[in-house]
Amino acid sequence: xxxxxxxxxxxxxxxxxxxxxxxxxxxxxxxxxxxxxxxxxxxxxxxxxxxxxxxxxxxxxxxxxxxxxxxxxxxxxxxxxxxxxxxxxxxxxxxxxxxxxxxxxxxxxxxxxxxxxxxxxxxxxxxxxxxxxxxxxxxxxxxxxxxxxxxxxxxxxxxxxxxxxxxxxxxxxxxxxxxxxxxxxxxxxxxxxxxxxxxxxxxxxxxxxxxxxxxxxxxxxxxxxxxxxxxxxxxxxxxx
Numbered sequence: 001x002x003x004x005x006x007x008x009x010x011x012x013x014x015x016x017x018x019x020x021x022x023x024x025x026x027x028x029x030x031x032x033x034x035x036x037x038x039x040x041x042x043x044x045x046x047x048x049x050x051x052x053x054x055x056x057x058x059x060x061x062x063x064x065x066x067x068x069x070x071x072x073x074x075x076x077x078x079x080x081x082x083x084x085x086x087x088x089x090x091x092x093x094x095x096x097x098x099x100x101x102x103x104x105x106x107x108x109x110x111x112x113x114x115x116x117x118x119x120x121x122x123x124x125x126x127x128x129x130x131x132x133x134x135x136x137x138x139x140x141x142x143x144x145x146x147x148x149x150x151x152x153x154x155x156x157x158x159x160x161x162x163x164x165x166x167x168x169x170x171x172x173x174x175x176x177x178x179x180x181x182x183x184x185x186x187x188x189x190x191x192x193x194x195x196x197x198x199x200x201x202x203x204x205x206x207x208x209x210x211x212x213x214x215x216x217x218x219x220x221x222x223x224x225x226x227x228x229x230x231x232x233x234x235x236x237x238x239x240x
Contacts, residue, residue, distance in 0.1 A: 003134055004078040004094065005038040016071035024183040024195070027063065027104065028176035031093045034079045035108075042081075044127050046169070053116045054126075058175050059088060060144040062196040063106035065239070074098055081131045082139050087111060089123040089131070092139060107141040147198050147233040151221050156185055156213040162205050172202035173209070173231075178224070182234045185213040185222050192220075195236035201229040 007030075015026035039045040039056070049055055069075050075095060082090040088109035095103040112123040160181060168174035178197055186192070203209055203226055213222045219237040223230065 003132065003137070004080040004092075005034060005041070006076055006078045007034050007037065008074055008076050008098075010074045011069060011071050013071055019189065020071045021068040021191070022070070023180070024192070025176045025180035027065075027095065028061075028179040030075075030077045030095070031061075031079070031106065031108070032175055034077050034093070035091055038079050042132065043130050049112075053114060054121065055113050055115055055170065056089075057111045057113050057170075057202075058199055059109045059111045060196065060198045061106060061108040061175075062141045062144055062194065063093075063104055063192075064140065064194050065104045065192060067101075067103050068191055069095075069097070069103055075103060076100075080134045080137060082107070082134060082137065084124040084128070085109065085143075087120055087122060089127075090139065092137065105140045107139055107144060109144050144196065144198075147196065147235050148221065149223075149230070149233075151212065151214040151223060153214055154212045155215050158184065158211045160209040160211065162203055162207050162209060164205060167205045170202070172204050175199065178232050178234070181209075181211055181224065182220075182222050182236075185211060186215060186220050186238075191239045192236040193239045195234065198233045199231075200233070201226075201231050203231050 009030055011022055015023055017023050075097060078094040080092050082092045091108045091110060093106040112121045112126060114121055162173050166173055166177045207226045209224050209226050209231060211224045213220060222234040224232045
């Protein structure tokens with residue numbers, strides 16, 4: 001794919017599930033890493049923004065999976081910025097085999113936040129001149145909507161205490177950990193065809209995250225809450 005930033009990953013044993021397939025958490029780990037590295041290269045990364053008391057926060061991401069690669073397989077992960085939608089900066093992801101076969105693709109929406117004033121900034125005004133324009137490249141999911149706030153029936157529930165190993169440099173539950181929680185909810189041997197995660201409130205260390213899920217043959221809906229706040233929502237469909 002022309003103009004996309006790319007890294008390659010050899011899938012480690014710790015990144016595979018009991019069937020040797022790549023875990024959902026690892027997909028999101030890879031996406032997070034390539035996005036962070038590419039942002040640094042173009043001048044809008046963590047260190048550059050920290051000097052301006054700013055940070056990127058992932059608000060929404062949706063992935064479509066074609067195939068789950070296996071342990072010891074090397075895959076290519078590509079990313080590129082894809083413009084703006086209101087207060088969101090859009091970033092795309094493509095997961096490929098070494099010969100270019102599509103494994104997964106996704107779209108993410110990011111918010112630019114002033115950490116001192118705790119307010120959202122318009123990313124196009126702040127950094128539109130720095131972000132490359134890839135008008136010729138695809139946006140997998142042009143519109144990432146809000147998700148339902150409630151569910152009709154709860155078929156599974158769990159609790160997670162947020163430990164130090166789950167917290168990232170922003171001092172809250174890392175984005176990829178939510179994907180691990182979703183995978184735990186949907187169960188062993190089930191693989192999503194699509195998955196959308198909406199992040200609503202950051203969960204700090206030592207909080208108790210309460211997770212409820214509604215799962216049937218067609219798909220799943222997961223909601224996580226702590227105190228009186230909704231932390232995240234996830235919804236998706238299963239592979240046949």
